[in-house]
Amino acid sequence: MVKLPHEALHHVFRKSPNLIAETIQRAYEVDFPEIVESELVDTDLTEIAPMVRRPDTVIKALTERGPQLLVVEAQTREAPSKIRSWAYYLSYLESKYEIPATLLVVTPSAATARWARGPLRLGPPGLPSLELSPFVVGPDNLPVITEIEQAVEGVDLAVLAALTNRFDPDIEKALELLAQAIDTIPPDQRAVWADLTEVGLEGCAQEFWRQIMQTMQYEFGSRLALESITKERARAVLKTLDMRAIPVSEGERVRIEGCTDLDMLEGWFTRAFEVERTEDLF
Secondary structure (H helix, E strand, O other): OOOHHHHHHHHHHHHOOOHHHHHHHHHHOOOOOOEEEEEEOOOOOOOOOOOOOOOOEEEEEEEOOEEEEEEEEEOOOOOOHHHHHHHHHHHHHHHHHOOOEEEEEEOOOHHHHHHHOOOEEEOOOOOOOEEEOOEEEOOOOOOOOOOHHHHHHOHHHHHHHHHHOOOOOOHHHHHHHHHHHHOOOOHHHHHHHHHHHHHHOOHHHHHHHHHHHHHOOOOOOOHHHHHHHHHHHHHHHHHHHHHOOOOOOHHHHHHHHHOOOHHHHHHHHHHOOOOOOHHHHO
16 A cells, blocks of 8 residues: 555655756756746546556646656655556656656665666566666755755755655754754745655654654644645545446545545555445445
């Protein structure tokens, strides 16, 4: 099942799409174009045959050099099967929208980052037919922000850096600095970024962050981030049922839309491709 730390790692880009360009520029020192306008793209790439194909985040952006699709994948471990999925995402999206697509893989694991940088090849050994070259950001090329001025100037980047370094044993100092930076932005934005930080951390780092939030008397405690993620999953369940022409009663719709258990929603989404009645989801 998809877990909240995984979700937070790519949801930061939904809240701040131009962070994709800034992250690639910072990690790779390349002239990646700035984003002028952007919109989220439906991540359901499933075809009629019920094989689930869903990238984490897809953004359709107008950059300084023209339109582009930006695909963000959060990855926590080496998974060779992902190479096929990533190749499918890029080819499908480019075929559908007829504009270039860029893949950004984000990971909190240095080992996973080394693997994802590849080369990632498909085809017979020694005779590859296709090779992927994604941008990959991890703790080895996106260190935590250690200067308060930098954190205040780019809170979104500081949050992402904290999440990609969540296993760093010395992360507490960076989290203290991040909390100070978040406290300088408007209250509505403050809640979103503090929430995403909480759900994106794990173990001792997450507990330390919660202690900081209690000290600063924040009350939202990941509510906003969880609501955003679960609402998206609920929409995916309902859309799949609608695509298969399976009736959904008002009570069933309310139950799906009101669910806040991410694991349960993920299970419902998987079963939505198989059931003949909505009630069988439950």
